[in-house]
Amino acid sequence: MLTIGKQDASSKAAARDDQQPRVAVGEEGDLLGCAFSGNWTTRRVATVDAEMRAIERRGGHKRLALDLSQVGRMDTAGAWLIERLIEVNEKRGVEVTIQGQSKIAATLLDAVGEATGRNTDARPALAPNIVIRGLEAIGRGVYSMCDDFIAAMNILGATIGGAQMKLGRGHAINPAAIFNQIDRMGVGAIPVVSLMSLIVGAIVAQQGAYQLRYFGADIFVVDLVGVLVLRELGVLMTAIMIAGRSGSAITAEIGSMKMREEVDALKVIGLNPIGVLVFPRLVALVVALPCLTILANFAALGGGMLAADLYSGIPPAAFLDRLRAAIDLSTIFAGLIKAPFMAIIIGIIASVEGMKVGGSAESLGLHVTASVVKSIFVVIILDGLFAIFYAAIGF
Incomplete structure (x- = not known):
């Protein structure tokens, strides 16, 4: 053995x-x-x-x-x-x-x-010339704009159709969520919007007073401040501040939910993410931005009144008398009409960028930046289109 x-x-x-x-x-x-x-x-x-x-x-x-x-x-x-x-x-x-x-x-x-790397071609590919690279960048940008536009119309259509809290079924609107967003986006923005508008109004009046003094037309600084603030600067500066403050917050909130797969969880339990996440924020923006614009107009006119008194010797009583003669209701409503449209644009762009966030913190940062930049750019373009439209109809 x-x-x-x-x-x-x-x-x-x-x-x-x-x-x-x-x-x-x-x-x-x-x-x-x-x-x-x-x-x-x-x-x-x-x-x-x-x-x-x-x-x-x-x-x-x-x-x-x-x-x-x-x-x-x-x-x-x-x-x-x-x-x-x-x-x-x-x-x-x-x-x-x-x-x-x-x-x-x-x-x-x-x-x-x-x-x-032995079985691959070791020779480096020749980079295309600057013309080809430029055309390629334009083409990619156009395709990206097309995709963003389709996503924006999807969100806008779903929002106009109602809250749609349940997929395929109507559902009552949640007022608590809307008022909470109004408090965050509207009430929380009052200090910064008021301070910014006050300073901008004072700067416009101060610079206008220095230039009009050469012509002996100091009193017309009231016309300058009143028309410029009520028609253009008040709503535009407010929209830019809301795009940077609330638009970035919307993108970050929805993007972080997308990263943690909370958006997918809403779909699993039968809820529509647009109705739950986007609808309250969009309604809150549409309500808050016109109210903030009115507040910004008062703050800017107050700053202009203060600067006119300090630099041109125009007392507040004379400033208000001249302001009543320089403006009318069309001047006031010309700016306020723009506010809801700008609010819709800011909310939709912020929501689209939030839904595009991937699974990394780098993606979140890129889309938050893109949200702010795109919102401000489109808001300025919209303001220019309104100016052209008002000039065409004589408003």
């Missing part, structure tokens, strides 16, 4: 020796041949690593022939050793041929070659 046990142990050791990777090297003229055998797997290739490196350092041959017909099993570690030998010789200009490899070995060698 002891003799039989020794024979079994020796046969197992012989079997293990047959599985060890081996390399037989032969050289004839300018041809170097390497015959591989055994199992080239992660557990065994360490035994031939030094031998493979020695073969890599050999020179004086122009052709390298590799025979893999006796190779048993192979994984990526074994394929990487053989691929390293191929890559070193190809860099020297040696012609390499492989024969006898199995389908698995061929697949592994190709995959490792692509990973190391």
Whole structure:
């Protein structure tokens, strides 16, 4: 029995020796041949690593022939050793041929070659000229604008259709969510909007007073401040502040919910994300922005009145008398009419950018920035279109 046990142990050791990777090297003229055998797997290739490196350092041959017909099993570690030998010789200009490899070995060698870059074109692609790059940027921008427009119309249509809290069914509007957003976007913005408008109104009056003084027309600084603030600056500056303050907050809130998959969770439980997340914020903006515009107009006129008294000696009573003669209801409503449209644009752009946020913090930051920039840009464009429309109809 002891003799039989020794024979079994020796046969197992012989079997293990047959599985060890081996390399037989032969050289004839300018041809170097390497015959591989055994199992080239992660557990065994360490035994031939030094031998493979020695073969890599050999020179004086122009052709390298590799025979893999006796190779048993192979994984990526074994394929990487053989691929390293191929890559070193190809860099020297040696012609390499492989024969006898199995389908698995061929697949592994190709995959490792692509990973190391040997099977790819090493020549760098020529960059297109500046004209092609410019046209490409314009084309990509147009496609991006088209996608954003479709997403914006989807959100606007769903919002106009109602709160749509339940997918496919109407549902009562949640007043608590709307009033909460009005408090955050409207009441919370009163200090910064009032202070900004006060300073802007004072600056306009101060600069106007210096210029009109040369013509002896100091009193017309009231006309300048009144018309400019009520028709243009009041609503425009308020919309820009809301785009930077509330628009970025909407994008960040919806984007963070998108990152944490809360938007998908709303869909799973049968709620419409537009009705739950977008509708209250959009309604709150439409209500808050005109109210903030009225407050901004009063603050700007107050700043202009203060500056006119300090720099031109126009008392508040004279300022108000001239203001009543310089403006009418059309001047007041010309600015207020713009406010709801600007609020809708800010809310839709912020919501679209929030829905586009991916799964990283970098994506969130990029889309918050894009939301503010796009909102301010479109608001200014809309203000210019309103100015053109008012001039065309004589309003």
